[in-house]
Amino acid sequence: MKLAFKKPSNETQKAMSKAALNPFVGRGINPQIKSAEEKIQELTGHKYVKLVNSGNSAILTVMNALESPFILPDQGGWSGFKKMAQILDKNVIFVPTEKGIIYPDLLEEYLNQLSVQASALFLTSFAGYTAEQPLKELYDICCENGVLLIEDASGSVGDPLKKLCNSQQAHVIIASTGSPKTVNVGNGGFISTDKNEIFQKSAFLLKTLKADAITAAGMIAESKNASSNLIKTIYACDYLKKNIPNTYHSDKRGINVIISSMDPKTHSRILREKINAEGRSIITTCPLYDRLKEKAVCLEIKNLDTLCLSKENMKDIRDAVQSTMF
Numbered sequence: 587m588k589l590a591f592k593k594p595s596n597e598t599q600k601a602m603s604k605a606a607l608n609p610f611v612g613r614g615i616n617p618q619i620k621s622a623e624e625k626i627q628e629l630t631g632h633k634y635v636k637l638v639n640s641g642n643s644a645i646l647t648v649m650n651a652l653e654s655p656f657i658l659p660d661q662g663g664w665s666g667f668k669k670m671a672q673i674l675d676k677n678v679i680f681v682p683t684e685k686g687i688i689y690p691d692l693l694e695e696y697l698n699q700l701s702v703q704a705s706a707l708f709l710t711s712f713a714g715y716t717a718e719q720p721l722k723e724l725y726d727i728c729c730e731n732g733v734l735l736i737e738d739a740s741g742s743v744g745d746p747l748k749k750l751c752n753s754q755q756a757h758v759i760i761a762s763t764g765s766p767k768t769v770n771v772g773n774g775g776f777i778s779t780d781k782n783e784i785f786q787k788s789a790f791l792l793k794t795l796k797a798d799a800i801t802a803a804g805m806i807a808e809s810k811n812a813s814s815n816l817i818k819t820i821y822a823c824d825y826l827k828k829n830i831p832n833t834y835h836s837d838k839r840g841i842n843v844i845i846s847s848m849d850p851k852t853h854s855r856i857l858r859e860k861i862n863a864e865g866r867s868i869i870t871t872c873p874l875y876d877r878l879k880e881k882a883v884c885l886e887i888k889n890l891d892t893l894c895l896s897k898e899n900m901k902d903i904r905d906a907v908q909s910t911m912f
């Protein structure tokens with residue numbers, strides 16, 4: 587098998603080089619940044635979009651504008667949620683999940699028994715990047731309970747089914763456009779919302795953490811590939827989940843594949859030798875908050891260039907896993 591690590595498309599690289607060679611020297615907002623914000627607005631459907639220099643900057647900016655406590659999933663989230671809350675000295679509480687998935691009735695029960703009013707639920711579109719959350723149902727429950735739903739859509743921008751990264755079912759959408767993400771610029775992030783007061787409250791942070799014009803040019807070009815990257819990655823993961831035993835959430839859409847293991851350390855070590863993208867690892871060892879807190883091995887299919895997600899390569903990955911783990 588010959589696998590390649592994801593990189594920005596040639597068109598994106600050219601657009602970024604052009605932006606670097608033609609710095610904007612006029613007054614007011616840089617037109618590249620304005621145009622990238624409009625592009626993201628088309629994808630999410632929210633009224634307002636601001637670019638920032640990373641996904642964690644987006645999380646920091648949003649958390650800064652809100653009162654705590656924040657609700658986080660007990661696993662399958664993003665460790666940056668915990669870190670940014672800690673930096674801002676805000677409290678977090680954890681909602682129980684079923685292997686990362688927040689079930690709507692579980693969330694409702696959890697909110698009913700809380701003795702404090704939580705301001706927001708932070709979650710990633712795909713629990714552990716492996717299984718989509720029931721966003722619409724969770725959003726409805728959040729609305730009924732005065733809680734904002736903040737979706738980290740780093741893995742789901744451009745969802746063709748519009749079930750993820752959609753203004754209709756998230757009060758705020760944030761994303762990283764770093765590497766390797768669905769909008770794979772190598773740098774940057776964004777915040778998308780109808781709630782302009784979040785931007786007003788965090789105006790100074792937004793100025794401090796703003797994205798540059800080169801990143802904006804990259805976002806404009808790379809966002810065109812988001813849907814097709816996502817479709818191909820979900821398709822490859824679906825094949826692997828259905829053809830490898832003991833995968834988690836095999837019935838759900840995801841962009842990586844998590845396999846239960848009795849000996850994750852040894853299995854990961856052997857699999858890193860057998861499956862890698864020109865020497866770069868696509869294997870993560872669990873338990874891990876960002877994936878699943880289970881003994882497991884994770885195949886980070888999302889890190890691969892979509893050009894190498896062929897049936898043949900997927901069969902070879904399956905065979906390597908079979909011969910190592912079963």
Ligand SMILES: Cc1ncc(COP(=O)(O)O)c(C=O)c1O
Nearest residue numbers: 640641642664710738740762764
């Ligand atoms: C789900 C998720 N959110 C946010 C981030 C942070 O993004 P950045 O590296 O751009 O700060 C990452 C990084 O891997 C991520 O996986």
